[in-house]
Amino acid sequence: MKILSLKCVNCGAGLEVKEDINDFACGYCGVQQHVERSGGIVSLRRLEEALDDVKLGTNRAASELALTRLQADVAAICARRDSQVGALRAADARNSALVGWAIIAFAIFAIVMYGWWSIPIIVGGFIFGSQFLVPVTKRVKAIEANAAAQIEPLKTQIARHQSIVDSYDFGTAANS
Numbered sequence: 001m002k003i004l005s006l007k008c009v010n011c012g013a014g015l016e017v018k019e020d021i022n023d024f025a026c027g028y029c030g031v032q033q034h035v036e037r038s039g040g041i042v043s044l045r046r047l048e049e050a051l052d053d054v055k056l057g058t059n060r061a062a063s064e065l066a067l068t069r070l071q072a073d074v075a076a077i078c079a080r081r082d083s084q085v086g087a088l089r090a091a092d093a094r095n096s097a098l099v100g101w102a103i104i105a106f107a108i109f110a111i112v113m114y115g116w117w118s119i120p121i122i123v124g125g126f127i128f129g130s131q132f133l134v135p136v137t138k139r140v141k142a143i144e145a146n147a148a149a150q151i152e153p154l155k156t157q158i159a160r161h162q163s164i165v166d167s168y169d170f171g172t173a174a175n176s
Contacts, residue, residue: 004042009033060168063161070158074151081147085140092136099133 002019010031017024022035034045106125110118 004035006035006042009045056168060165063164066161067158067165070154070161074154074158077147077150077154081143084143088136088139088143099129103129 004017004019006015006017007013008015008026008029008031010026010033011029013026013028015026017035023032024035025032035042036045103126107118107122110121110125114121
């Protein structure tokens, strides 16, 4: 079995490490160390640093999954909002057509029955009928405000998770 001669990352003491050992404690200072082998190069690193990288990688993976879920939630809220607004506008268009035809029929009926004296009746009918018309824009704005209120906390979470993903760059933390 091959033995590697390395120096402790903490105290600099000479260490002899067997080839099959990955983690050990320095016999002189007691610092936990991890043996890294890459491209024919062997080096030591404090075990806490290696664990920090694992923690950062885990946090990044969790944030990537959270981003996917949060973006899907935002898309679902937007789709529901668009569906509700579309249905509301379609119903308004049908109702507007119905009201328009009713006004025309009422005006024709009034003119036929009462002649030109029916103009005050027609105007009164418009005034009276307008009291029952509900503007669709208020309901659309309410739907959009509700969706925006649901999306806002999700955007905050998305920004937080995106910063976690962006702070980790292929094995080295950007803020370390």
